[in-house]
Each structure stands twice: as structure tokens, then as C-alpha cells.
Amino acid sequence: MLVRKALLKDATNIYDLVNSLSGDGTLLKRSFAEICENVRDFTVSESDGGVFLGCGALHFYGPHLCEVRSIVVKPEAKGQGAGGRILGALIEEAEEHGIQSVCLFTRIPDFFFKYGFRPVEDKTELPDKIFKDCQNCPRLHRCDEVAMVRGRIPRISILGPKIEAEQLVRISG
Incomplete structure (x- = not known):
């Protein structure tokens, strides 16, 4: 692998793959253009024979936070370690x-x-996540996902109300 x-x-x-799980709200629907624009954010797993x-x-x-998003494996690949290797x-x-703080939202904590x-x-x-995605989610007011973090919860935000971006530059610079 x-x-x-x-x-x-x-x-x-x-x-x-991502959109195969968007119909029921498991993952947010992504346009092909959005995937292409953000393809450098993705890591993929393939079999030794080159199968996705x-x-x-x-x-x-x-510099304060990143998020694991759209992590999914094909049903036939479950249990083979692909998900864990991608996450790692x-x-x-x-x-x-x-970046010491990594967050994600999931139904399989x-x-x-x-x-x-x-x-x-x-x-x-996690206001950055809330401001970036949650407002566009069909489950906004009935979210059944578990928010999780690896590392500490950031005390700053660049998209939300915690502090302004200029303050972030002074803190991290």
C-alpha cells in the first residue's frame, strides 16, 4: 500500500469518493472545481497495484490550527489500514x-x-472551523458530529471572534 x-x-x-458520502450528510458535498483547487491539500492511498x-x-x-477533512476510504478497503495510514x-x-493543534469533526470518534x-x-x-464550514452544512442546527482535537485547543482564531489576524501575526511572529 x-x-x-x-x-x-x-x-x-x-x-x-467524497461525494459518495455527501447525500446523507456524512461529508460536505464538494464540487469538482473545489477538489481541483485544493488537490494539494489531499493525501491518497492506493494499493500496490495502483488502485485508489x-x-x-x-x-x-x-500557524495555530489545521483540520483533517474529507478522510474516507472505499468500502472494499475498510480494515486494510488505509485510513490510519492516511491519517498518520x-x-x-x-x-x-x-502546527500543534489538529482538529476534525466526525461521527466515528x-x-x-x-x-x-x-x-x-x-x-x-474551534471558531475557525465554525466560520469556514458549519454555516454551509445542512445539519447546522442539528449537528451530530463530535468535534475532536489533537494537541491543545487554540486560544486564537483568524476567521472567528477570538482575536484579529493582526494580533495573530504578532503572537506567532
Whole structure:
């Protein structure tokens, strides 16, 4: 099994897999253009024979926080370790960038516990995520996902009301 950064040629497979789970709200629907624009955020897994197995993305909010998004494997690849290998690569990428706080929203928290994620009781403690995606989610007022974080919860935000971007530059610079 190979885990690697996605290439533009992977966009169709990513689009098809992510959107196969958007009908029931498991994942947010993504347009093909959005996948292409953000393909560099994705990491993919493929079999030794080159068959696409799954994907996951790492979205950067700033030096204080990133988010694991759209992590999914094909049904026939479940239990083969592809999801864990993708997640491990995304965590390693966050660490390479010096980001200590990684968040995600999920309906399967048990999978993420073994990778050091823990639940966040109050989702508003992650305002960057709320401002970026939650407002567009069909389940906005009836969210059934568990917010999780690996590392500490950031005390700053660049999209939400915690502090302004100029203050972030002074803090991180």
C-alpha cells in the first residue's frame, strides 16, 4: 500500500469518493472545481497495484490550527489500514509545518482516539472551523458530529471572534 500526496490526476477519484458520502450528510458535498483547487491539500492511498483506496485532506487555518477533512476510504478497503495510514501522513504533515493543534469533526470518534484526538465539548472553541464550514452544512442546527482535537485547543482564531489576524501575526511572529 502506498500513501502519497495527491496529484491533479487523482481529482476525479477524490471527487467521486467524497461525494459518495455527501447525500446523507456524512461529508460536505464538494464540487469538482473545489477538489481541483485544493488537490494539494489531499493525501491518497492506493494499493500496490495502483488502485485508489481512499483520501484525506489537511486544511490550514493558520500557524495555530489545521483540520483533517474529507478522510474516507472505499468500502472494499475498510480494515486494510488505509485510513490510519492516511491519517498518520496528515498528522505528520501538520507537525512538519509546526502546527500543534489538529482538529476534525466526525461521527466515528473511536477511530481517532488511538491517534491522540480527544473530544471538544464546546464546538465554538474551534471558531475557525465554525466560520469556514458549519454555516454551509445542512445539519447546522442539528449537528451530530463530535468535534475532536489533537494537541491543545487554540486560544486564537483568524476567521472567528477570538482575536484579529493582526494580533495573530504578532503572537506567532
